[in-house]
Amino acid sequence: MTLDPWNLAAFVAMAVATYACRGGGYWLFRQITPSPLLRAILTYVPGTLFVSFVVPAIVQGGVQPMAGAAGTVAVMLATRNLALSIAAGVGACWAVWALA
Secondary structure, eight states: OOOOHHHHHHHHHHHHHHHHHHHHHHHHHHHSOOOHHHHHHHTTHHHHHHHHHHHHHHHHHOHHHHHHHHHHHHHHHHHOOHHHHHHHHHHHHHHHHHHO
């Protein structure tokens, strides 16, 4: 296998872009002092991003991802145990796959 210079350039460009995005956020927040309102708003960003990525995949995936999501949510609400809820979601997906 040979290393194509264009592939190497693409890898380096992606690494630089990723570092710039992450480092830029840290740099920006060192330069400014966010208001309490901005801090409150930013606490909701990770959850909203997660929902915006996961919900379309679940809805478009059909019965198997919906069963996995339902199993995960049910076990998480009942036990508050992350590892157990993940295992239940995977198990629900496998069960639907095996029955189909």
